[in-house]
Amino acid sequence: MTLTGIAPTVFDELESAVRTYCRRFPTVFTKASGHHMWDEQGRVHVDLLAGAGSLNYGHNPAAIKAAVVDYLLDDGIVQGLDLHTSAKAEFLRRFREVVLAPRGLEYRIQFTGPTGANAVEAAFKTARRVTGRTDIVAFTGGFHGLSLGALAASATAFKRGAAGVPLSHVTRMPYEGFTGEGADTLDHLARFLDDPGSGVDLPAAFVVETVQGEGGLAAASPRWLRGLADLAAARGILLIVDDIQTGCGRTGTFFSFEEAGIVPDLVCLAKSISGLGLPMALVLIRPELDQLGPGEHSGTFRGNNLAFVAATAALDHWADPAFTTRLRDNATVLGGLLDELARTHARTGCAVRGRGMIRGLAFTDEGLAEKVSRAAFARRLLVETSGARGQVLKIMPPLAMDEDELRRAVAVLDDAIATAARGDGP
Structure with missing residues (x-):
């Protein structure tokens, strides 16, 4: 897949071959907020990658960002x-x-x-x-x-x-x-x-x-x-x-x-x-x-x-007790949604792993997780794989992601799994 906009070969020409995530998600991102990332073409992606666990509160949370900006402006x-x-x-x-x-x-x-x-x-x-x-x-x-x-x-x-x-x-x-x-x-x-x-x-x-x-x-x-x-x-x-x-x-x-x-x-x-x-x-x-x-x-x-x-x-x-309550509720919602997803796709051997807001979906066919990740990216959903063979789909939404958005993200995953299991292209 070819990058567009920013010089399409600059990464290949100058960046080390050791890079990884950009190979899985080949687009150029320009901004982010909460659980959304925008690429240079203005397309919105839902982020279930969360910076490999470094963005538990989402991208650019307002209060945290404001504290840093104020500190910088005050020298x-x-x-x-x-x-x-x-x-x-x-x-x-x-x-x-x-x-x-x-x-x-x-x-x-x-x-x-x-x-x-x-x-x-x-x-x-x-x-x-x-x-x-x-x-x-x-x-x-x-x-x-x-x-x-x-x-x-x-x-x-x-x-x-x-x-x-x-x-x-x-x-x-x-x-x-x-x-x-x-x-x-x-x-x-x-x-x-x-x-x-x-x-x-x-x-x-x-x-x-x-x-x-x-x-x-x-x-x-x-x-x-x-x-x-x-x-x-x-x-x-x-x-x-x-x-x-x-x-x-x-x-x-x-x-x-x-x-x-x-x-x-x-x-x-x-x-x-x-x-x-x-x-x-x-x-x-x-x-x-x-x-x-x-x-x-x-x-x-x-x-x-x-x-x-x-x-x-x-x-x-x-x-803030409201945050911890919402976190527990989100973990319960996500677990229930993924359990239902596993039942829907039982023919793939889909099994839920993990705990709380760090979850995985394992499949009988170890190559299926990678196919689902590609199909999800085609639907503007970022989700990576885990395991020594990349055999598990790894799901890490922001901790306080809105419940309706969680449900929408899992619905996209549902479609991506169905597509990958049929062997269709993204």
């Missing part, structure tokens, strides 16, 4: 390294007030480089420092980033293959459901850890996603997560929850682990923490584990003050 500090700034102080106070205190959580906040992968790297360093051990246990289907330490914990062969060097100090264990329905993967893990003949060293930490955003939308049950936390605590292993894609409300609560009633030792947040798609990442650390020294995990862009301002404004959502 607020933009680049602050890790200097004390009023923007950072206000974010820290607001985060404690709105997120930590109501949940009875006591964490130190480490600002890392602005990517989720950098937060994961920092969490691994902390776990290794605290325990004096080197290995990390990660799980099948997991994705934690593309820098070498985070990539070692990521499971997808395609992404791991780009490293060019051995990826070490990570032991892979089966996620819940990986070895078949009813199989006790925690018992499997415990046996490997406790048997001196297993060849598995006691790790520094477990790293886990409660819902595997890039791993096909597999979702761990609260019972499994509680069991994992208990297993870790009993053996002096730290528990790291990677909430980079599933945090900030994506599963229906601010943290994805709240339903399970666990308190991880470390929590990685990024993507939607800034509320406006501005780069920002952090690690929440139990105070006694905050053992890295000054400068041992640094980075120029830890001090993205625009992100602090946006993140502070985004937290206003969580101080």
Whole structure:
């Protein structure tokens, strides 16, 4: 498909071949608001991609955007390294007030480089420092980033293959459901850890996603997560929850682990923490584990003050009971709509995965998800695929999307699935 308007070959001529999303959605976008994106031809697209989880509140939410614009117009500090700034102080106070205190959580906040992968790297360093051990246990289907330490914990062969060097100090264990329905993967893990003949060293930490955003939308049950936390605590292993894609409300609560009633030792947040798609990442650390020294995990862009301002404004959502009620209602509506979609397309083996507002549709034919994504794009709906084989359609609308708009978007998906299942073109 050829791009039009802006010089049609400029991307091919100048941009690296590593680009991905633009290949799936080949048009030139010019503006966005809420759950809509406009291309250069003026066509409106409905966005169920949500910046891969970095736009939980939609594109350019008015209150957050206004806070950033006002801060800029007032010559607020933009680049602050890790200097004390009023923007950072206000974010820290607001985060404690709105997120930590109501949940009875006591964490130190480490600002890392602005990517989720950098937060994961920092969490691994902390776990290794605290325990004096080197290995990390990660799980099948997991994705934690593309820098070498985070990539070692990521499971997808395609992404791991780009490293060019051995990826070490990570032991892979089966996620819940990986070895078949009813199989006790925690018992499997415990046996490997406790048997001196297993060849598995006691790790520094477990790293886990409660819902595997890039791993096909597999979702761990609260019972499994509680069991994992208990297993870790009993053996002096730290528990790291990677909430980079599933945090900030994506599963229906601010943290994805709240339903399970666990308190991880470390929590990685990024993507939607800034509320406006501005780069920002952090690690929440139990105070006694905050053992890295000054400068041992640094980075120029830890001090993205625009992100602090946006993140502070985004937290206003969580101080508003109406927002959390609407989020729960939307999650219920979306789940019901997708369950109905699965029944309608039962011949495709359609099955609903995920939780809250991060959902997936898996099909018996693993190639069907890709065909549905293409058919949806032809209908001006942006929806990507997930899983090691791209076998699951991934659905991530803005958290507070209007219910009628949710229904319209799922109706477009319905049509796209029917078209793809028939083998028709887009």
